Amino acid sequence: MRKEKLETVPSFEVVHIDSQILLQSKTAATVKQEKKEEAAGENLSVANEEREVVLTIGQLEAANRPPLRISRNDTVTKAITLMMQNDTAYLAVMSGERTVDGIISWRTIGKARAAKRPTDTVQHYLAPVRIVEIDTPLFDAVRDIVEGEAVLVRSKGAICGLVSARDIASQFVTLSEPFLFLEQIEHHLRAILEKTRLSSSAVKELVNPADTDRIAKVSSVDDLSFGELARAFARPEIWDRLHLLLDCGAFSLRLEEIRSIRNKVMHFHPDGISEEDREVLRKTRQMLQGL
Known part of the structure; x- marks a missing residue:
C-alpha cells in the first residue's frame, strides 16, 4: 500500500477484520511524512517497537x-x-x-x-x-x-x-494474554542480561549507532527495546558471560521469532495472533522462567 501511495479509511489497524473499509489515494502531506520517516532508517523500527498500543472498540x-x-x-x-x-x-x-x-x-x-x-x-x-x-x-x-x-x-x-x-469478558483473555506473556518474557530477558553486569558504554553499543538521540537516553539494560535485547543475546562476547548451557544460535532465532510475534501483538492485527504463535510465547516464557 505504501508503494502504491494508498491508505484505508478508517485505518485497517483500528477495525475488525470483517469490517468494510475504503481504499483511497494518500494525500501529498501523508506521502511526504512517510518519506521523512523512511529516511530515518532503523530509527523507525525502534519507534514502532515503543509506540503506544491503542486498541479500539472497533476491533471487537x-x-x-x-x-x-x-x-x-x-x-x-x-x-x-x-x-x-x-x-x-x-x-x-x-x-x-x-x-x-x-x-x-x-x-x-x-x-x-x-x-x-x-x-x-x-x-x-x-x-x-x-x-x-x-x-x-x-x-x-x-x-x-x-x-x-x-x-x-x-x-x-x-x-x-x-x-x-x-x-x-469473553474477549479479555484473547486480548490480554499475549501482552502478559510478552511482558513476562521481557522481564526474564532483562533479569538474565543483568547478570552480565554490562557497563553503561556496553549497553549503549547495543543501540543503532545512527540514533544519537536514543544513545544519549540509554544507560542500563532496563532502557533497551526488545530488538536491542535480542541483539545483546546474539553477541558472542555477551553470551559467553551468561554461562548458559544453551545454543546461542538457536536461542537467538527464538528471540527473533518472539520479536516477529511481538510486532503482530503490539500493532494489534485485527485477526489477532495464531494459536501457534500463542504457544510459542507460552513455551518461551516457561523456558526463561527456568533459567
Missing part, C-alpha cells in the same frame, strides 16, 4: 455485528420474546437506522416491573445508552460499559454494533 466482533433492535412503541412482551429467542440481555431501541432512543434489558425491565409501571410499551422500560465511535479506544469504552451495562457503536453515522460487559 460485537462492535461490527448489527444489534437486535426494537421500536419504543412495541410491547415489552415482544422485547422479552426477542431477548429469549436470541439469548441476549439487551436490545437497542431505535427509530430507523440512525435514531437511538435507548436500550431495554433484563435490568430495566426488572426495575420498571418493581415500580409497577402501568403500561406495557417499551418506551416506559428503556434506559439511556451511550454511543461511541468505532475508533474509540477500547479502555475508554470499557468505562462507559461499566457505568451503563452496554454501549452502541457508531460508524459513518449509523449504528453498527452493541458491546456489553459480557462481550468484553
Whole structure:
C-alpha cells in the first residue's frame, strides 16, 4: 500500500477484520511524512517497537455485528420474546437506522416491573445508552460499559454494533494474554542480561549507532527495546558471560521469532495472533522462567 501511495479509511489497524473499509489515494502531506520517516532508517523500527498500543472498540466482533433492535412503541412482551429467542440481555431501541432512543434489558425491565409501571410499551422500560465511535479506544469504552451495562457503536453515522460487559469478558483473555506473556518474557530477558553486569558504554553499543538521540537516553539494560535485547543475546562476547548451557544460535532465532510475534501483538492485527504463535510465547516464557 505504501508503494502504491494508498491508505484505508478508517485505518485497517483500528477495525475488525470483517469490517468494510475504503481504499483511497494518500494525500501529498501523508506521502511526504512517510518519506521523512523512511529516511530515518532503523530509527523507525525502534519507534514502532515503543509506540503506544491503542486498541479500539472497533476491533471487537460485537462492535461490527448489527444489534437486535426494537421500536419504543412495541410491547415489552415482544422485547422479552426477542431477548429469549436470541439469548441476549439487551436490545437497542431505535427509530430507523440512525435514531437511538435507548436500550431495554433484563435490568430495566426488572426495575420498571418493581415500580409497577402501568403500561406495557417499551418506551416506559428503556434506559439511556451511550454511543461511541468505532475508533474509540477500547479502555475508554470499557468505562462507559461499566457505568451503563452496554454501549452502541457508531460508524459513518449509523449504528453498527452493541458491546456489553459480557462481550468484553469473553474477549479479555484473547486480548490480554499475549501482552502478559510478552511482558513476562521481557522481564526474564532483562533479569538474565543483568547478570552480565554490562557497563553503561556496553549497553549503549547495543543501540543503532545512527540514533544519537536514543544513545544519549540509554544507560542500563532496563532502557533497551526488545530488538536491542535480542541483539545483546546474539553477541558472542555477551553470551559467553551468561554461562548458559544453551545454543546461542538457536536461542537467538527464538528471540527473533518472539520479536516477529511481538510486532503482530503490539500493532494489534485485527485477526489477532495464531494459536501457534500463542504457544510459542507460552513455551518461551516457561523456558526463561527456568533459567
